[in-house]
Amino acid sequence: MAQKSVTGKDVSVSKDFKDIDMSFLKNPFTNDIGVVRNEDAIKQALKNIMLTKTTEKVFDPEFGTNIWVSLFEPMDDITADRIEQEIMNVVGQYETRITMNDVAVEPIIRENAYHIFITYRIIGSPMTETVSFVLERP
Amino acid sequence: MIPNNLTGLDFVDIKASIVSYLKTRQEFTDYDFEGSSLSYLVDLLAYNTYYTAFNANMAMNEAFLPSATVRDNVVNVAKLLNYVPHSKVASAAVVNVSIQTSLTNGVYPSSLTIRRGPVASGGNYVWNCLQDTTVEVNPTTGAASFENLHLKEGTIVNFSYIVNTFQTQIYQIPSSDADISTLQVTVKPNESSTTSDIYNRAGNITDITPTSRVYFVNEGEDQRFEVRFGDNSIGRALTDGEVINFSYLVSDANEANAVQKFQWIGQFTDSAAIQYAPALAQVSTVTASSGGAEAESVESIKYNAPRYYSSQYRAVTAQDYAILTKSVYDNAESVVAYGGDSLNPPVYGKVYIAVKTRTGSLLNDATKKQIATDLRKYAMASIDPVIVDPEQLYIYNKIFVQYDTGCGSDTSTIKTEVQNAVSEWATQTAINNFNSTFRAQSFEKAITLASKCITDVSLQTTILRYIKPQTNQTNSYVITTGAPLYNSAPSVSSTDGVKEPILLSGVFRTADRPGVNQQFEDDGFGNLRMFYNTGTRKVFTNLTAGTVNYDSGTIVFGPVNIVGSGSNIADTGVQLTNSITGTGNITDPAALPTDLQIPVQFIPANAGSIPSATPGTVLNIISPEVSIQPLGTIPPPSIPLNSLTPKVFDQTPTVIAVASALNAGSLNT
Numbered sequence: 001m002a003q004k005s006v007t008g009k010d011v012s013v014s015k016d017f018k019d020i021d022m023s024f025l026k027n028p029f030t031n032d033i034g035v036v037r038n039e040d041a042i043k044q045a046l047k048n049i050m051l052t053k054t055t056e057k058v059f060d061p062e063f064g065t066n067i068w069v070s071l072f073e074p075m076d077d078i079t080a081d082r083i084e085q086e087i088m089n090v091v092g093q094y095e096t097r098i099t100m101n102d103v104a105v106e107p108i109i110r111e112n113a114y115h116i117f118i119t120y121r122i123i124g125s126p127m128t129e130t131v132s133f134v135l136e137r138p
Numbered sequence: 139m140i141p142n143n144l145t146g147l148d149f150v151d152i153k154a155s156i157v158s159y160l161k162t163r164q165e166f167t168d169y170d171f172e173g174s175s176l177s178y179l180v181d182l183l184a185y186n187t188y189y190t191a192f193n194a195n196m197a198m199n200e201a202f203l204p205s206a207t208v209r210d211n212v213v214n215v216a217k218l219l220n221y222v223p224h225s226k227v228a229s230a231a232v233v234n235v236s237i238q239t240s241l242t243n244g245v246y247p248s249s250l251t252i253r254r255g256p257v258a259s260g261g262n263y264v265w266n267c268l269q270d271t272t273v274e275v276n277p278t279t280g281a282a283s284f285e286n287l288h289l290k291e292g293t294i295v296n297f298s299y300i301v302n303t304f305q306t307q308i309y310q311i312p313s314s315d316a317d318i319s320t321l322q323v324t325v326k327p328n329e330s331s332t333t334s335d336i337y338n339r340a341g342n343i344t345d346i347t348p349t350s351r352v353y354f355v356n357e358g359e360d361q362r363f364e365v366r367f368g369d370n371s372i373g374r375a376l377t378d379g380e381v382i383n384f385s386y387l388v389s390d391a392n393e394a395n396a397v398q399k400f401q402w403i404g405q406f407t408d409s410a411a412i413q414y415a416p417a418l419a420q421v422s423t424v425t426a427s428s429g430g431a432e433a434e435s436v437e438s439i440k441y442n443a444p445r446y447y448s449s450q451y452r453a454v455t456a457q458d459y460a461i462l463t464k465s466v467y468d469n470a471e472s473v474v475a476y477g478g479d480s481l482n483p484p485v486y487g488k489v490y491i492a493v494k495t496r497t498g499s500l501l502n503d504a505t506k507k508q509i510a511t512d513l514r515k516y517a518m519a520s521i522d523p524v525i526v527d528p529e530q531l532y533i534y535n536k537i538f539v540q541y542d543t544g545c546g547s548d549t550s551t552i553k554t555e556v557q558n559a560v561s562e563w564a565t566q567t568a569i570n571n572f573n574s575t576f577r578a579q580s581f582e583k584a585i586t587l588a589s590k591c592i593t594d595v596s597l598q599t600t601i602l603r604y605i606k607p608q609t610n611q612t613n614s615y616v617i618t619t620g621a622p623l624y625n626s627a628p629s630v631s632s633t634d635g636v637k638e639p640i641l642l643s644g645v646f647r648t649a650d651r652p653g654v655n656q657q658f659e660d661d662g663f664g665n666l667r668m669f670y671n672t673g674t675r676k677v678f679t680n681l682t683a684g685t686v687n688y689d690s691g692t693i694v695f696g697p698v699n700i701v702g703s704g705s706n707i708a709d710t711g712v713q714l715t716n717s718i719t720g721t722g723n724i725t726d727p728a729a730l731p732t733d734l735q736i737p738v739q740f741i742p743a744n745a746g747s748i749p750s751a752t753p754g755t756v757l758n759i760i761s762p763e764v765s766i767q768p769l770g771t772i773p774p775p776s777i778p779l780n781s782l783t784p785k786v787f788d789q790t791p792t793v794i795a796v797a798s799a800l801n802a803g804s805l806n807t
Contacts, residue, residue: 016168017168017170018167018168018169018170019169019170019174019175019176020174020175020176020179021175022175041170041174044174044175045170045174045175048174048175048178057178057181058149058181058182058185059149059150059153059181059184059185059188060181094172097170
């Protein structure tokens, strides 16, 4: 690997976000690991935070959420509200690249699952993004 | 930029170093290292590095004796110094057992035997006789008496191994509670054989031949000892099919100490093979159980192993004797040795070894002789080891504390805090040990810091020693204080007038005046004088009863014939000729009391620093008398002239118990 010479460009704040794709697929053109960029990188980061249990990450036990515990609670608005609050707190703390607009947690009683919609805006970008995923018992 | 800071040992430092390195790489331009998938990979790298760094650090620490913390590692390093830590030691007691045998065909049996095994119960423990003991039966009366029978607490366990040289065998003793000093190793040629060879524990390889029946012991994992045999070069090697039998005691160590009553449960067998029931035996205790001790602590191994190695199986310097004594006598808590040439008067050709036992009891003559014999083989020719009891010097403090009444505390709380502070101070300074020095300044400071309400602390310090007279023998008794004594009026000579005494003894009775309690004190000019008290005045009976050297602190009392002390006086066996002056004579010397002790209390010249009188002296701090006064009260003088109270010390006083620092060797303690 070639070393990059450090110049003034390196200290400017980049608006480009890059991350390794969690699927770990190979990019057929570069033969390098798959990369996710910008809004996709942030979506992936949000999912990572949601799906990491607290105490799971080494030396950072508070990282992640405990929403999986709520999946075993009675499925009602109180539990949905608790999940919503937890998401608001943890994203506000660990994902500083976005501002949250809204979190919606909808119980899907028939499937014993919750549908979660997170609406946010990337700081420095006018676009509003939404990430949604379904939480269900493993 | 290649990371050049390799000193970071924290996870966060390591991670920051990796991140700052990756940020400089072109491949990772615009990557975000926080809250992303990449962060997980960096975490893994940092965790791995952290783990490796900890491992390296731990491995290096555990490789050296001073820094190792895990017991097995400390033991392994000590093994390289040929040091075997002592195992748990079973408590031992001495009893006398007597039994009446019965007639068989009109004659009493010639002998009676107690077999090895459990023979007595006491204090919820089982007590064993470790070897078959046979005594002769009195042919006229049929009485048999086992004198000074040694009992050891525990359960005798037998464990066997069959030797198989085709695999690597470790002959481990499968209990961490085993007392290795009771281990008996026998080897028989095969399982059906009825005869066996006894193997002895090897100490030094210099006198071992290829055929010697010896074994070596070292501590293995989890405090389980391992036994190894020779290799046909140093000791006989075992061959296939031989059966090794270990027989040892598994004991409750120090928990079984201080048991005083024993009940006999063992069988007796006489020479005609007739058995006698345990209930027929009469048991009397000679010595209560003592000497039980836990396995050697990690601190102790770390301290002793290098010193034991430095003595190299040879007692040359005084320190060598001290270290070797600890290895031959497990019950020694601390040992000090000094050449006889350092004594006053000097005794050449002898090394004196003072032993302070874990139990605090004094060694009996048999044990002293045994230790001296065990040391003899290490000693240089012409040097004679002599085991002595430690001399006890008691320091008696009266503590006067002044406190601020507006501080929000009360006298009883402050008193408790002062007493706790004194105990804590005694533990931290390890005052009750050889070669220690009482320093009033640190003592006062500890008391001052006991409570925020204490404003002033002052002390009245006196020293107490005991004279132990032989009953009804005319002797002179010498006690030394190791430091000068207070001189109450240095410029006054004997022709000018009188001085206040600075030493006073407890009461005693002499053979010529067995009817009156006498005491002795000094006259301030170097003489001791004996007197008795009529209740209204002192009557001096001997103005030259001994001498005092105020500069060297040597007090010589006698020649005098003592027949009683304190309340330990004869009711019979004396005849009085005058009941007022107490004169009379001894009619029955056998009725006189023994174990006499006369307390002597005196004022040191410098109470700020009181050293041990001799190398073999142990300082004891008597539980102090504490008085708490409000601020503004004037404390009494620091020199307690005319207020010595030796009579309260007729019985040996309670001293401050000093807790010993023990570490079982766990990472969690």
